[in-house]
Amino acid sequence: MQLLDRDALKAKGVPYSKVHLWRLVKTGTFPRPVKLSSAAPLLWVESEIDAWLESQVAKRDQVTEAAA
DSSP states (O other): OOEEOHHHHHHTTOOOOHHHHHHHHHHTSSOOOBOOSSSSOOBEEHHHHHHHHHHHHHHHHHHHHHHO
């Protein structure tokens, strides 16, 4: 299992600020991070981020198909 920090999220194309990430997590529309210790940064499971990104592409494709 690979864990990603915020910089790795940005490298994957997730440009959101800390505040916006928390909004998305709070509403259940973005994967929840993992906190390994009180001093460690928040980390996200890479497979969950990949699945979320794929779902965003699928949503885009559904809108495109519906408009055609």
